[in-house]
Amino acid sequence: MVDIVDANEPLYPYAGPEHWNDADMLEVGNGGPSDTEYRSHFSLWAMMTSPLIAGNDISNMSAATRNILLNKEVIVVNQDPLGQQGRRLRDDGDLEVWSKPLSDGSRAVILFNRSESPAKIAVNWPEIGLTPSVRADVRDVLSHRSIGRISDRYAALVPAHGVVMVKVTP
Structure with missing residues (x-):
């Protein structure tokens, strides 16, 4: 895969x-x-x-x-109507950050851990085109839960071979 x-x-x-x-x-x-x-x-x-x-x-x-x-x-x-393919923004060896712009101005973000152990991965707002001071709504789309309004960056513990997928809405 x-x-x-x-x-x-x-x-x-x-x-x-x-x-x-x-x-x-x-x-x-x-x-x-x-x-x-x-x-x-x-x-x-x-x-x-x-x-x-x-x-x-x-x-x-x-x-x-x-x-x-x-x-x-x-x-x-x-299926987002904007139709842009997401891409890898950062590759830190086994730890990656992906993003895809969405038609409503938000971004889908994946924190991907290729390693054999859980790892903390973060995405900084400028990486996905947001200003650091912007407070953005972050929603975990895999577990269907709101994480809250967050400034500057989002970080999560990602399981081995796993992803955390969020929608970030400024």
Whole structure:
């Protein structure tokens, strides 16, 4: 999955309405990866505006797989009318920050931890085009909860092979 992410990410300038970079079929629920890894897979495909084509047996999927594939807030990020593909803003080895501008002026942000251990990852507002002093609403789209109004930056402990995906609205 990460090989596909690494191959597709640099193509972000070529994606847009009616011409999407297809990162291939989703493997969520097909066995092997953990639910954390499946959540990362689905979130990164959504961030890259890739078509979300389920490649699992939808007639026989677990509740965890169903919750991942039917997460409406993640799907909204993928289907945003602006149609811009998200991209990697920062690569600190195994720790990455991704962002995607959305049509309402907000940004989808993924903190991605490729490492074998949980790690704290932060995004600074200027990285995503906001002024440091701006108080922005931050919402965790994976758990459907508001984090609050935050200035300057957002940081989270990200599980190994996992993501934290938030929507930042100035």
